[in-house]
Amino acid sequence: MSAAILVFAAAAIFGIGAYGLLISRHVMRKLLALNLMLSAVFLLLIVVPAPIGGQPDPVPQALVLTGIVIAVSTTAFALALMVRLFGKQGHASIPSDLDPRVWRGRWRNSRDGPDPERNGAGAASGDKP
Amino acid sequence: MTETILPWAIVFVMVNLVAGLSRAWKGPTDGDRMLTALLFGTTTVALLLLMAEWLGRPEIRIVALLLVLLATIVSLAFFGMPEHGENGDDG
Amino acid sequence: MADPAALVDPAGLVDPAGLVDLVALALLLAGCFFIFAGTVGMVRLPDVFCRLHAMTKADNLGLLLLSLSMALLAGTPRTALLLLLVWLLALLASTVSAHLIARHARTRLPPASGTRESEPES
Amino acid sequence: MSAQLLVDMLLGTLLAGLAGAVAFGRHLFRSIVFYVAFGLAMAVVWARLGAPDLALADAAIGAGLTGALMLVAFRRLVEIDPERAEDEGTRPTGAAAWIAVAVAVLVAALVAIVGLTALSIEPAPLPAGVLVMNALDETGLGNPITAVLLVFRGFDTLIEMVVLLTALVAARVVTSDAPHRSFTLVAEFDLPLVRTLVAVVVPLAVLVALHLLWVGADDPGGAFQAGSVLAGAGVALMLSGTLVPTARSRAPMRLAAVAGVAALSVLLVVPMPDGRPPLAFLGRGSLLFAEAAMMVSIAVTLSLLFAGAPGLRRGLQ
Numbered sequence: 001m002s003a004a005i006l007v008f009a010a011a012a013i014f015g016i017g018a019y020g021l022l023i024s025r026h027v028m029r030k031l032l033a034l035n036l037m038l039s040a041v042f043l044l045l046i047v048v049p050a051p052i053g054g055q056p057d058p059v060p061q062a063l064v065l066t067g068i069v070i071a072v073s074t075t076a077f078a079l080a081l082m083v084r085l086f087g088k089q090g091h092a093s094i095p096s097d098l099d100p101r102v103w104r105g106r107w108r109n110s111r112d113g114p115d116p117e118r119n120g121a122g123a124a125s126g127d128k129p
Numbered sequence: 130m131t132e133t134i135l136p137w138a139i140v141f142v143m144v145n146l147v148a149g150l151s152r153a154w155k156g157p158t159d160g161d162r163m164l165t166a167l168l169f170g171t172t173t174v175a176l177l178l179l180m181a182e183w184l185g186r187p188e189i190r191i192v193a194l195l196l197v198l199l200a201t202i203v204s205l206a207f208f209g210m211p212e213h214g215e216n217g218d219d220g
Numbered sequence: 221m222a223d224p225a226a227l228v229d230p231a232g233l234v235d236p237a238g239l240v241d242l243v244a245l246a247l248l249l250a251g252c253f254f255i256f257a258g259t260v261g262m263v264r265l266p267d268v269f270c271r272l273h274a275m276t277k278a279d280n281l282g283l284l285l286l287s288l289s290m291a292l293l294a295g296t297p298r299t300a301l302l303l304l305l306v307w308l309l310a311l312l313a314s315t316v317s318a319h320l321i322a323r324h325a326r327t328r329l330p331p332a333s334g335t336r337e338s339e340p341e342s
Numbered sequence: 343m344s345a346q347l348l349v350d351m352l353l354g355t356l357l358a359g360l361a362g363a364v365a366f367g368r369h370l371f372r373s374i375v376f377y378v379a380f381g382l383a384m385a386v387v388w389a390r391l392g393a394p395d396l397a398l399a400d401a402a403i404g405a406g407l408t409g410a411l412m413l414v415a416f417r418r419l420v421e422i423d424p425e426r427a428e429d430e431g432t433r434p435t436g437a438a439a440w441i442a443v444a445v446a447v448l449v450a451a452l453v454a455i456v457g458l459t460a461l462s463i464e465p466a467p468l469p470a471g472v473l474v475m476n477a478l479d480e481t482g483l484g485n486p487i488t489a490v491l492l493v494f495r496g497f498d499t500l501i502e503m504v505v506l507l508t509a510l511v512a513a514r515v516v517t518s519d520a521p522h523r524s525f526t527l528v529a530e531f532d533l534p535l536v537r538t539l540v541a542v543v544v545p546l547a548v549l550v551a552l553h554l555l556w557v558g559a560d561d562p563g564g565a566f567q568a569g570s571v572l573a574g575a576g577v578a579l580m581l582s583g584t585l586v587p588t589a590r591s592r593a594p595m596r597l598a599a600v601a602g603v604a605a606l607s608v609l610l611v612v613p614m615p616d617g618r619p620p621l622a623f624l625g626r627g628s629l630l631f632a633e634a635a636m637m638v639s640i641a642v643t644l645s646l647l648f649a650g651a652p653g654l655r656r657g658l659q
Contacts, residue, residue, distance in 0.1 A: 001347060001350075002346070002347065002350035003461055004458060004461060005347075005350045005351055005354045006350065006353075006354055006387070006391075007454060007457035007458055007461060008354060008454055009353075009354030009355070009357050009358050010453065010457060011450045011451070011453040011454035011457060012358040012361070012450055013357060013358055013361040014449060014450055014453045015446040015447060015449050015450025015451075015453070016358070016361045016362050016364075016365045016366075016446065016450075017361065017365065018445060018446045018449045018450070019365060019442050019443065019445075019446035020364070020365030020366075022434075022441075022442040022445060022446070023434055023439065023442045024365075024430065025430050026370060026428070026429070026430050028370060028374075028412070028415065028416065028419075029365075029370065029373065029430070032364050032365070032373055032374070032377050032412075033364075033365055035377070035408070036361045036364060036365065036377075036380070039361075039380070039384055040361075040453070042384075042396075043357075043384075043387070044453070044457055046388075046391060046393060046396070047391070047457070047461075048457055048460045048461055049465070049469065049471065050465040050469070051392070052469075052471045052472055052475055053475065054392060055392045055393065056391055056392060056393050057469065057470070057471035058471050058474050058475070058486035058487050058489070058490050059469075059470040059471050059474060059490055059494075059495075060471075061393055061395060061396060061487050061490075062487045062490035062491045062495065064396055065395055065396060065399055065487060065491070065564075065566050065567075066491070066498075066499065066502040066566060068396070068399045068400060068403055068404070068566075068570075069399065069403065069502075069506065069566050069569070069570060069640060069644075070502060070505055070506065070509075072403050072407055072408055072411070072570075072644065073505070073506050073509040073510070073643065073644060073647055074505075074509055075408065075411065076411055076509065076513060076644070076647035076648060076650075077509045077512050077513040077516070077647065079411060079412070079415040080415075080513045080516045080517050080647075080650050081516050082415065082419075083415055083418045083419065083422075083517075083650075084516055084517070086418075086419050086422055086423070086426075086427075087422055090423065090426060091426045091429045092419060092426075092427070092429070093429060093430060134245060134248070135248075136345030136346055136348070136349055137345055138248055138252055139345075139349050140345060140348050140349055140352060141252050141256075142252065142255060143349070143352045143353070143356065144352070145255050145256055145258075145259040146356065147352075147356060147359070148259050148262075148263060149258075149259045149262045149263065150359075150360075150363070150376075150379065151263060152262050152263060152271070153363075153372065153375055153376060153379070154363060154367070154372065156369075156372070158268055158325065158328065159324075159371055160268045160321050160322075160324055160325040160328070161268055161271065162371065162372055162375040163317075163321050163324075163375065164262070164268065164271055164272060164275065164318075164321055165262065165375065165379075166375050166378050166379060166409075167275075167276075167314060167317045167318070167321070168258065168259075168262055168275050168279060169378075169379045169382055170313070170382060170405070171258075171279045171280065171283055171310055171314060172255060172258075172279065173382045173383075173385070173386060174283060174306065174310055175251070175255060175282065175283050175286050176386055177385075177386060177389055178286060178287060178290050178303065178306070179286065179290065180386070180389050180390060181290070181389075182290050182293050182294060184389075184390075184392070186389075186392065186394065187294075187299065188394035188561065188562045189389045189394055189397065190299070190302055190303070190306070191394070191398065191550070191554075191562070192385060192389055192394060192397040192398055192401045193306050194302065194305065194306050194309070194550065195398060195401040195402055195550065195571060196382070196385065196401045196405055197306055197309040197310045197313050198309060198313075198543055198546060198547050198550065198571075198574070199401070199402055199405060199406035199407075199543075199547070199571070199574040199578075200313050200317075200405060200406065201312075201313045201316055201317055201539060201543065201578070202406045202407075202409075202410045202574060202577050202578050202581060203378055203405075203406065203409040203410055203413065204316065204317035204320045204321065205320065205410070205536065205578065205581035205582060206409070206410040206413040206414050206417075206581055207320070207321075207324070207413055208320040208321075208323070208324055209324060209327075210324070210371075210413070210416075210417055210420065211417070211420045211421060211424060212328075212420075212424055213371070213420040213424045213427050213428060309542075309543075309546070312538075312539060312542060312543075313539075315535065316535050316536060316538075316539045319533070319535050320533075320536075323533075
């Protein structure tokens with residue numbers, strides 16, 4: 001019963017993370033959302049297999065344990081990338097894949113230069129000190 | 130005692146945890162939000178200590194020890210956070 | 221929230237083990253009360269400084285009482301020492317954190333004007 | 343309703359609510375704070391589920407390291423340009439937002455269905471976990487997770503360590519031409535309280551890490567947990583200005599970063615020609631050696647990743 005509750009919680013967290021990943025444009029928000037989804041997966045990995053001797057199955061536990069450490073290291077790398085991106089383009093957003101305006105903008109971009117709807121930030125500002 | 134009352138104490142502490150979080154949402158300043166994280170940390174430690182007794186797993190106390198050891202680094206990282214764009218307005 | 225049947229056990233008052241349980245229960249309830257007080261302070265008080273003041277003290281007292289209760293229940297000196305260490309560290313952590321947060325907040329809004337501004341009655 | 347069920351429901355709701363608070367809402371800083379709280383709540387959930395190893399790792403990483411990492415990265419953005427640090431650009435609205443909601447609901451439903459189905463089907467007669475528990479005596483270890491990490495899936499762990507190292511190298515490439523700034527925040531003020539804190543917390547964290555390493559063979563603990571705790575201590579040292587990032591990396595640091603991969607590969611490969619299982623040729627001693635090397639590597643890698651710099655040196659304090 002409590003396993004089912006936590007499966008529902010994991011599903012909700014995964015869904016919320018997916019929503020955040022799709023809707024947000026700030027890289028850090030996307031990273032937070034990705035980390036949420038990751039936690040949901042970890043939770044599922046531990047909750048779903050049948051417990052052995054009152055403890056969760058040790059094999060997924062070992063996987064999740066390494067996963068937690070790997071997740072923080074990749075997050076650190078992604079954050080370093082984000083800071084560089086911010087310095088280069090003046091904002092830390094990447095266009096959302098869901099925005100039709102961005103689709104139009106991309107299409108126009110590929111045809112005739114930068115997209116005016118991005119406030120010129122993407123193209124105009126150089127590397128800030 | 131261990132069987133009957135501890136789980137209810139855990140529930141009570143958790144309800145407190147949730148209630149305290151409203152401050153992190155409302156703010157209004159960054160300091161308030163960090164303060165909630167601090168409160169969350171202390172209350173989580175209390176929760177873990179109760180759980181260690183309830184579940185009969187002494188290892189959980191080491192988890193609580195770790196939490197209090199390393200909880201401060203978030204405050205250290207926060208200290209002197211410069212003013213930023215939307216700081217101060219209610220959300 | 222307490223189950224009354226567990227308390228009025230007549231043997232509990234004579235039996236030293238039962239007495240320990242009773243003291244532990246009293247400490248547990250007191251700890252819960254102070255944690256509750258900390259939460260109320262957190263939610264209701266008007267500004268950062270007041271909230272800091274209320275929360276750090278009430279919560280750490282609550283944690284102390286809870287740790288004492290748990291130490292009594294566990295009943296081994298090793299656990300009691302570990303819980304004491306946890307509490308002392310929590311005290312240190314919240315002291316430093318509260319200091320840092322207060323200092324940070326003071327650079328933003330000077331305490332006097334800040335408090336007066338946000339006090340509900342003025 | 344039993345209190346146990348109530349605790350689980352509250353925990354589940356708390357987790358989902360915290361996740362929602364991270365993903366929704368406009369303030370990035372608030373999302374970061376809620377993410378820290380989410381990490382703490384995950385540690386509680388692991389403790390509740392009877393997985394203290396995970397709770398230890400998550401207490402060190404989720405509650406301390408990740409939060410500090412996010413805050414410091416956010417602070418860098420604010421330092422470069424406070425106006426645009428939280429700039430989201432235009433968020434999708436209208437149809438696009440509804441597509442996101444639909445996808446999220448669909449994905450969540452899928453996860454729930456898969457999870458519940460997996461819960462309801464009959465478990466395999468001999469899952470890997472049971473095999474591990476049955477063979478635990480042969481390994482001479484008491485902690486099945488350590489046994490899985492080092493004995494049964496040793497090569498897997500080796501690759502994990504390589505991934506960790508790769509992240510470090512990649513981050514170094516990314517930040518190579520960026521100016522290395524120290525964390526001047528707390529250090530600048532030289533607060534006596536912070537010095538006291540560091541003087542207490544860092545030795546204790548080292549002690550706890552060594553304890554976790556030592557008992558890891560039989561009780562909850564091990565290289566990953568101990569390494570995370572040490573990394574937390576390293577982060578505390580950096581934030582207080584005792585350690586300062588430098589542009590030059592010195593040999594001991596590099597050696598420490600590769601120690602885990604090196605020790606693990608030697609210990610995994612050397613016994614192979616004799617047909618003995620990996621890590622078997624020194625008994626428990628070799629396991630402890632491998633774990634110690636991994637602990638140092640994890641601690642140094644995570645600290646350097648946090649610093650965003652190739653090296654560290656002692657600060658002025």
